Amino acid sequence: MNVGGLLASVGVNSVVCLGVFSLYSVLRKQPHFVSVYFGHKLARARSKRHDPFWLARLVPSASWVVKAYNATEDELYVAGGVDAVVFLRAVVFSIKLFTVASVICLVFVLPLNYFGKEMEHKEIREELLTVFTIGNVQRGSEWLGFHCFVLHIITICACFFLYSEFKHIMKMRLNHINSPLHSASQFTVVVRAIPWIDQESYSDTLTRFFTDTYSTSYLSHQMVYEKSAIQKLMSDAERMYKILKSVHMERRYVKRLLRCGFCGGNNNASQEMKELSDESKSITQEETFLDDSDECGAALVFFRTRYAALVASEALQTQNPMAWVTDAAPEPRDMFWANLCVSYQSLWIRKIIVVFASFFFVTFFLVPVVFTQSLVHLDTLTQFLPFLEKAVGRVVLEQLVTGYLPSVILTLFLYMVPPVMYVFSTLEGVISRSERKRSACIKVVYFVIWNVFFANILTEAAIVHYQISILKLGDYKNIPALLAKAATFFMTYCLTSGWASLACELIQVVPLLSNVVSRYILKNNSESSTSNPFSFPYHTEVPRVLLFGLLGITCCTLAPLILPFVLVYFVLAFLVYRNQILNVYVMKYDSGGQYWPIVHNTAIFSLVLMQVIALGVFGIKDAPGPSTFTFPLIVLTLLFNQFCRQRFLPVFFRTPAKSVIEMDRVDEQSGQMEDIHQSLLTAYSQYKSKSGRWGSRKFGEMSRSNSAHDTAEMGDISHA
Numbered sequence: 001m002n003v004g005g006l007l008a009s010v011g012v013n014s015v016v017c018l019g020v021f022s023l024y025s026v027l028r029k030q031p032h033f034v035s036v037y038f039g040h041k042l043a044r045a046r047s048k049r050h051d052p053f054w055l056a057r058l059v060p061s062a063s064w065v066v067k068a069y070n071a072t073e074d075e076l077y078v079a080g081g082v083d084a085v086v087f088l089r090a091v092v093f094s095i096k097l098f099t100v101a102s103v104i105c106l107v108f109v110l111p112l113n114y115f116g117k118e119m120e121h122k123e124i125r126e127e128l129l130t131v132f133t134i135g136n137v138q139r140g141s142e143w144l145g146f147h148c149f150v151l152h153i154i155t156i157c158a159c160f161f162l163y164s165e166f167k168h169i170m171k172m173r174l175n176h177i178n179s180p181l182h183s184a185s186q187f188t189v190v191v192r193a194i195p196w197i198d199q200e201s202y203s204d205t206l207t208r209f210f211t212d213t214y215s216t217s218y219l220s221h222q223m224v225y226e227k228s229a230i231q232k233l234m235s236d237a238e239r240m241y242k243i244l245k246s247v248h249m250e251r252r253y254v255k256r257l258l259r260c261g262f263c264g265g266n267n268n269a270s271q272e273m274k275e276l277s278d279e280s281k282s283i284t285q286e287e288t289f290l291d292d293s294d295e296c297g298a299a300l301v302f303f304r305t306r307y308a309a310l311v312a313s314e315a316l317q318t319q320n321p322m323a324w325v326t327d328a329a330p331e332p333r334d335m336f337w338a339n340l341c342v343s344y345q346s347l348w349i350r351k352i353i354v355v356f357a358s359f360f361f362v363t364f365f366l367v368p369v370v371f372t373q374s375l376v377h378l379d380t381l382t383q384f385l386p387f388l389e390k391a392v393g394r395v396v397l398e399q400l401v402t403g404y405l406p407s408v409i410l411t412l413f414l415y416m417v418p419p420v421m422y423v424f425s426t427l428e429g430v431i432s433r434s435e436r437k438r439s440a441c442i443k444v445v446y447f448v449i450w451n452v453f454f455a456n457i458l459t460e461a462a463i464v465h466y467q468i469s470i471l472k473l474g475d476y477k478n479i480p481a482l483l484a485k486a487a488t489f490f491m492t493y494c495l496t497s498g499w500a501s502l503a504c505e506l507i508q509v510v511p512l513l514s515n516v517v518s519r520y521i522l523k524n525n526s527e528s529s530t531s532n533p534f535s536f537p538y539h540t541e542v543p544r545v546l547l548f549g550l551l552g553i554t555c556c557t558l559a560p561l562i563l564p565f566v567l568v569y570f571v572l573a574f575l576v577y578r579n580q581i582l583n584v585y586v587m588k589y590d591s592g593g594q595y596w597p598i599v600h601n602t603a604i605f606s607l608v609l610m611q612v613i614a615l616g617v618f619g620i621k622d623a624p625g626p627s628t629f630t631f632p633l634i635v636l637t638l639l640f641n642q643f644c645r646q647r648f649l650p651v652f653f654r655t656p657a658k659s660v661i662e663m664d665r666v667d668e669q670s671g672q673m674e675d676i677h678q679s680l681l682t683a684y685s686q687y688k689s690k691s692g693r694w695g696s697r698k699f700g701e702m703s704r705s706n707s708a709h710d711t712a713e714m715g716d717i718s719h720a
Contacts, residue, residue, distance in 0.1 A: 545573065
């Protein structure tokens with residue numbers, strides 16, 4: 001690809017992004033789209049929906065940029081929780097790192113690459129992008145020592161930024177643990193693999209076991225029931241709600257019905273009341289429907305103190321590790337009830353199935369990767385497909401096909417990856433929604449690193465050498481040029497998948513189309529039909545941010561021309577994601593910043609990969625000095641990573657005992673412990689009817705009301 005093809009891709013993406021950003025600034029002012037761009041809470045603000053028309057609604061503006069930029073971290077925490085702040089801190093880390101890398105590499109490294117060989121350069125538009133890469137530096141050049149020096153500077157800056165961010169986020173994590181808003185989960189332990197004993201229910205077995213083992217700290221428990229029984233109660237509760245609603249409407253218009261004797265209004269009213277009475281009896285009898293046979297081998301166990309729950313969740317309960325398995329309970333709104341009834345003994349089989357399914361999915365995805373790389377090498381493809389010679393002969397069409405179309409196709413195929421990985425994570429049997437999304441995030445990170453980075457490089461090599469097996473004797477000298485050619489594809493991919501994806505994220509294509517179809521085609525103007533609040537898609541956006549960080553870090557000395565595009569992407573991401581977190585997404589649950597270890601590990605992997613690639617390039621280009629100084633840098637980076645894992649990482653996966661003991665002491669001295677114990681009885685609810693009413697349920701030996709949970713959940717949503 002030449003500079004002209006890159007400029008064509010830059011021009012197309014810039015025009016698209018500018019147009020979409022302008023369109024967004026207009027659409028967000030329209031009353032009918034409040035539910036799309038301001039979430040569920042602002043969608044209910046009817047005062048904005050009936051404002052008279054004013055011309056400023058049709059004029060693009062940058063007011064949303066100013067509001068997003070000026071938002072404080074506290075405002076972001078209230079809107080999206082710790083996870084949202086951690087995600088934005090990852091973007092800020094990338095901006096800091098690539099600002100330093102761009103200044104150094106564009107000012108010093110890029111000219112060294114361009115004039116690395118004594119050659120006559122073409123006009124700038126006709127220059128190949130490979131002349132700006134390290135592949136253009138001749139073997140044995142002394143200039144490679146400066147590449148090694150820049151490598152050290154970037155690594156030192158990255159480690160410094162990572163350390164400061166890790167330390168800051170660890171403090172946020174500790175504050176999250178000490179927050180009284182999450183006290184219900186701190187007193188609760190999830191118990192699975194409860195042994196089945198003849199002539200005894202799971203509930204009785206659990207009561208006897210925990211009464212004997214934790215006699216002073218055990219409070220109560222709540223059994224988990226089969227989905228079929230729960231679904232029946234939900235259906236009955238839904239019918240009850242509809243009948244109550246119909247009776248309310250009948251009472252409202254009873255006078256109008258009585259005026260028409262032919263309609264038989266009085267008979268209808270008596271019939272409705274009779275049906276209501278019958279259904280009430282049915283629901284009352286349904287409370288005894290959940291008998292012992294409907295119980296699963298899982299339950300929620302409540303303890304009197306946080307420390308007792310912490311000890312129970314961390315301890316091995318019996319000599320058999322596959323029985324009485326305990327884990328810390330997620331928050332009530334974070335609980336994923338469907339997987340609690342999954343047999344614990346079958347989880348390892350599920351994980352093996354997911355591994356094989358992921359492998360086949362990765363293998364299948366190599367097809368679009370090979371196809372996109374073949375479009376980059378359009379001149380080579382014409383040797384196999386002669387009818388493409390006309391396209392190659394047209395300069396504009398060739399630049400569009402090689403510079404824009406491949407990355408667009410790959411981006412479209414990548415949109416199917418997060419939903420598939422989300423399903424795989426569900427099949428693994430995780431018990432919390434946040435853990436399911438985090439597990440999907442890890443899978444997508446692995447997937448995009450392999451299929452976008454490594455698979456593209458290998459495919460590039462296969463096409464250039466016309467065969468899969470490329471590492472033949474004598475071919476190793478062409479590896480720097482091979483990496484440089486692959487880096488040129490990553491430039492256009494950053495433009496298309498990066499800039500364009502932010503534009504799509506900002507304008508909310510799917511909710512916007514759904515709103516338009518519902519209002520103007522289906523003629524449905526009800527509030528419920530246009531309001532659809534949803535949580536932030538971390539399993540989609542975190543891997544995308546980390547992928548561009550990987551591309552920028554690994555290519556900073558290899559192909560410095562990619563750095564401006566990566567930096568612009570992260571600056572736009574900083575503004576777009578802050579706006580979306582403040583206005584669009586609803587915080588339904590919070591993992592407490594557990595996405596940061598994923599960010600840290602990926603950043604360390606990117607640094608080590610950059611150093612290994614540089615070490616190989618220095619060796620191939622006969623530069624013993626840079627090779628000698630690069631190897632210790634790899635060791636020091638790994639030691640830094642080990643230090644961070646020992647210093648900060650345990651806080652993200654284990655709860656400090658000192659923190660929970662202090663919270664227990666404060667609650668006991670203030671007399672709030674009894675109130676907390678009472679609130680535990682209504683904190684968790686296994687099911688909810690479609691109409692939003694909570695169904696009746698059975699908690700071991702006690703029946704409980706759900707009003708406290710309803711109030712707490714609505715309070716959590718209102719923060720967004």
